[in-house]
Amino acid sequence: MTSTEGTRVSRRKLFGLAGAGVALAGAGAAAGIGIDKATGSAEAAVNTVGFDGEHQAGIVTPTQANLHFAALDVTTKDREKLRQLLKTWTDAARRMTAGQEVVAGGAVDGGQYAPPGDTGEALDLPASNLTLTIGFGPSLFDGRFGLAGKRPAQLIDLPLFPKDKLDPARSGGDLCIQACADDPQVAVHAVRNLVRLGFGVTEVRWSQLGFGRSSSTSRAQATPRNLFGFKDGTNNIKSEDTDFLRDQVWAAPGDGPAWMTGGSFLVARRIRMHIETWDRETLEGQQQIVGRTKGTGAPLGQTAEFDELDLDVGGAGGEKVIPDDAHVRLASHQALNGVRILRRGYNFVDGSDGVGHLEAGLFFLAFNRDTRKQYVPMQQALSSKDAMMEYVQHTGSAHFAVPPGVSGTGYWGEGLFS
Secondary structure (H helix, E strand, C coil): CCHHHHHHHHHHHHCHHHHHHHHHHCCCHHHHHHHHHHHCCHHHHCCCCCCCCCCCCCCCCCCCCEEEEEEEEECCCCHHHHHHHHHHHHHHHHHHHCCCCCCCCCCCCCCCCCCCCCCCCCCCCCCCCCEEEEEECHHHHCCCCCCHHHCCCCCCCCCCCCCCCCCHHHCCCCEEEEEEECCHHHHHHHHHHHHHHCCCCEEEEEEEEEEEECCCCCCCCCCCECCCCCECCCCCCCCCCHHHHHHHHCCCCCCCCHHHCCCEEEEEEEEEECHHHHCCCCHHHHHHHHCECCCCCCECCCCCCCCCCCCCCECCCCCECCCCCCHHHHHCCCCCCCCCCEECCEEEEEEECCCCCEEEEEEEEEEECCCCCCHHHHHHHHHHHCHHHHCEEEEEEEEEEECCCCCCCCCCCHHHHC
16 A cells, blocks of 8 residues: 555544534434435426615525435534634525525536535535524533523423324434525535535534425425325415514514524424324314315314304304314414414424334424424424324424624624624
């Protein structure tokens, strides 16, 4: 072996840990990518979403077809290294969402004897409506970086809800990166490159790929179906609902630390759906559990999907048409004193569970102004009363403060480090 060959081997060993982190971030990608690339819209794939603005993109942005979500731990104790990484990530995100390489000519035009500045798998692909959204977990405020006094009161450690079976390896995180795009490879490329840029400062804690959005965030989008076959998110807050966004999604002046004004709070929950058990339930039983008809999506007792939900409508025998334990009743703003959240979750299929069942479900993502007053009471009602809990199980959980958007020379979380 020549000395050059020996150098190559040692370099591979040196970067092995970084490669392992990237592999974790992309675990399980094959199935989702194969499905979505075959059915993606070529017309939608040429579009870009502006990066700069009052709020981060990827919240009210019309929900794209594919997701790559990663939670990371910060491995350094150096505050300045973390701040510099956030600046580097912001610059890279601004370029990638515009359909550019991480750095100009990064994939193939750099030096032949240096690692490329871009991994290259998105070289021939358009921007595909890519959005990148970042958030900060409760554990980032533990004192390592002098940020404990800036933790928003709303950024709670989520409680353990009834029937949760949480896997610590799929929960928590100091930081999160949410990449949404019409092409799954564009989303994976974005997360992979941010993870690569974070080598020595961050490492992947867990990640999730998603396909087939399970909600719409614009009235221009049709309501999608989840893996139970029902339309999902009919009453979701839409980008056109400016009053609801102001009151229910965006952190306002006086809500807490000034650095969060214009931001939001993100709840991420991995929900395993026992689809084989569900598939043996009768159509009538499924509709009673959900509280909507499977075909049109109309609330029981109504005729069309967007008919107003009437929780008091009675049947021929005087009984309630929508049962007390129906999902739609318990999750409705009528039953929760006006509480709403903005959802933008995704379906997933992560192989099998080893006992003959598909490891499938919903990767639930929701943005709200105050998780204590919105998501928590909603989930407490669902987890203790919802008939659907017989068919689902929450296996992962995380909570993040999503700072406001950036512009000009600003960077993600700049106010936090001011």
